[in-house]
Amino acid sequence: VSCDAKVVSIEDDKVLFKVDLMQILAMKEEGNAYILKGDSLVSNVKADILSINLSNNTVLLNNFVRMENMFANQRKFPRVHPNQHTKVILSNKFGVSIEGKLYDISQGGIGVVSVQNGGFKSGEELIAKFSLTMPRTKEVIDVYLELNLVVALNYQGSMRYCCEIVKSQSITEKIVEFSKLRVKDTLDELQQKVELYR
Secondary structure (H helix, E strand, C coil): CCCCEEEEEEEEEEEEEEEEHHHHHHHHHCCCECCCCCCCCCCEEEEEEEEECCCEEEEEEEEEEEECCHHHHHHHHHHHHHCCCCEEEEECCCCEEEEEEEEEECEEEEEECCCCCCCCCCCCEECCCCCCCCCCCCCEEEEEEEEEEEEEEECEEEEEEEEEECCCCCCCCHHHHHHHHHHHHHHHHHHHHEEEHC
């Protein structure tokens, strides 16, 4: 979700923005605000949300941090969160495997969070096994994916594995369908929240 924003006021290290209500709700879900580089900004910026005023669609931000790379903005495909807790087994060709949970998924890859560190290295080929419950139909799809580990990050005591699907696989069509439905459901959920505030 993105929109144009208007600067209402600036005081010390705080900036008050007027934005679309759906954007405010999306920012609340995300927990942070992101400002994309453009004509008047030379780099992307991440900021903390200090306060939100739903009566006049304003949000007060501070703690602005420049971000040279905003990976979410560089993705070819939208990543979505699963519709329920989804256990994932990640393993490599040497028999090392870890258990985690699916953090996000797209046609291009998956993110897995785990308390286990498998010692996997960037560029390593991995296999992921998990089940997806399709939105609406509730059909359970068993997924077996060949992946390439892009990066493994240690974040607040957990490992986050960001993986890319290495080639088109038969299951990719189901992942595309799942992702499209989850994007629609997520936007519908935000729109329902917007309607509650009107």
